[in-house]
Amino acid sequence: MQNQYVAETRQFPDQIQDQTRAQSMSSKRILLVEDEFSIREMVSFALGQEGYVIDEAEDGSSAELQIANNLPDLILLDWMLPDTTGLELLRRWKRKDALQETPIIMLTARVEERDKIDGLDSGADDYITKPFSVKELTARIRAVLRRGSSSIENEVVVGPIKLDLNAHRAYVNEESINMGPTEFRLLEFFMTHADRVYSRNQLLDYVWGRNMYVEERTVDVHIVRLRKLLKPLNCDQMIQTVRGYGYRFSAKT
Numbered sequence: 001m002q003n004q005y006v007a008e009t010r011q012f013p014d015q016i017q018d019q020t021r022a023q024s025m026s027s028k029r030i031l032l033v034e035d036e037f038s039i040r041e042m043v044s045f046a047l048g049q050e051g052y053v054i055d056e057a058e059d060g061s062s063a064e065l066q067i068a069n070n071l072p073d074l075i076l077l078d079w080m081l082p083d084t085t086g087l088e089l090l091r092r093w094k095r096k097d098a099l100q101e102t103p104i105i106m107l108t109a110r111v112e113e114r115d116k117i118d119g120l121d122s123g124a125d126d127y128i129t130k131p132f133s134v135k136e137l138t139a140r141i142r143a144v145l146r147r148g149s150s151s152i153e154n155e156v157v158v159g160p161i162k163l164d165l166n167a168h169r170a171y172v173n174e175e176s177i178n179m180g181p182t183e184f185r186l187l188e189f190f191m192t193h194a195d196r197v198y199s200r201n202q203l204l205d206y207v208w209g210r211n212m213y214v215e216e217r218t219v220d221v222h223i224v225r226l227r228k229l230l231k232p233l234n235c236d237q238m239i240q241t242v243r244g245y246g247y248r249f250s251a252k253t
Contacts, residue, residue: 028145029053029206031072033063033089034107035081039130043076046134047141051209060084071098074145076137079108079119087122094123103144107132158191159251161235172233182207183226190239190249199246223247 030052034040037058044054055070057063059082066072075093079086086106093099103125108115111129119127125144128137156163162171168184170177179187189207198206200216208214227236240248 028073031055031075033057034078075104156191195250197248
């Protein structure tokens, strides 16, 4: 089974195939819970090429820690884990308010109809049997994320700033601001992760993507540009420098 993952993943070039697509998905975080290192490595690489931010966990305990640190937009969950079962984790997470709306796709070698029914009845949004192709996996992920999106998620508002994610427009007090795609993605990430401090390396991973090889100073350059755009509207102070660490976006001054 490992050879299938290896063969398919090697079809991806070293550079991102579709930079625009990767950038549009850069804010989507996926938690991959899989105990087999080879599968975890291959799937993480392939999804990283698609522009997703990937967190990895090899068992239930490490998955819980990952969720506590960063709430994912979608979870890929293996059925058989060393310390518990994916089905048990699925049922537990669906009882939590913070995870009730988080899509979960089961990954498993169990192909019996009864197992699929148990997974779907327990709250799984989809069920993929091993071995699977990377193309199928990414297509299923896109479909599940589309189903989970809503009109509310297409608009982000923090203080006087509003982003229309469909039209790719930014407004301050309903006044439109013209900004480039990188500044827009950076502002979108900040606004959807307000009041949290991020290092330059973290911002490079989350906004530019893990497979984009750019220097840390790139972050500083785009922060300066974004502040200049917001300064005439008295919102530049919302992007705060945390000395010795990085940056924070906050409506609290």
